[in-house]
Amino acid sequence: MDVVFKALADSSRRELLDRLRAENGQTLGELCERLAKSGIGMSRQAVSKHLAILEEANLVATVKRGREKLHYLNPVPIHEIAERWIGKFEGARLQALSALKKNLEKRHE
């Protein structure tokens, strides 16, 4: 579990997870291209290094398709963390709270 928290403790790596959440199954090249397009300066080497750390933590799963390596956000370790500290009953309450928060915030937009 340490390795998951360490991997998540870096904003660049969280950015990469957000990118995969928005579009799953990207190659290294696609990730780099889209980061550059939105003005985020991260070298190909840095992206590759961050992806390796995320993969090590099992937060990113990869699949080979021909010569391409596709990267997928893997939410299973995060789900396991949630299951560990959020019990059977708190889950529903937290969901209700987060729905309430979303609703209230929407009204203020």
Place this chain on the structure above:
Amino acid sequence: MSKPTFVYVTYIAASPDKVWQALTRADLSEQYWFGYRVDASGKPGDRMTAFSPAGVKAHDDPIIESDPPRRLVYGWKPLYKDLPDERMSRVTFELEPFKDQTRLTVMHDDFDEGSIMFRMISKGWPAVLSSLKSFLETGQGLAPSWDDEAQKRAAAAGA
């Protein structure tokens, strides 16, 4: 081969044989798959069936590949009435020994563009896989920690 839509990986401290049995036997799935009896023990061409805890048939889908304890592929079209009528998608399980554990990869793909089912399964699989891991490592599956609606959706998608 199409690009998989979802890829989930989990490492389970159990042998591939044990993981395979848990994935294919109804008496085992019932203990971690939130009460669902999922039978995928047949050969390619046979059916994968799943029944809800209330005994309602949730799946009757073709087994496409079965290579125990390495690879299992079946079709995916839940039978619930209130689900959108979409074509059958596909689930692939890959089991690889990793040190003294099993690396289990679940891929779900072959969805139509704009599929609603596609959005539903994103909640179902992580819940089923964490519960499977807990069941094989501790003997106990997890209780679903979602509200009724989320549970219904996840069960429909993950059963």
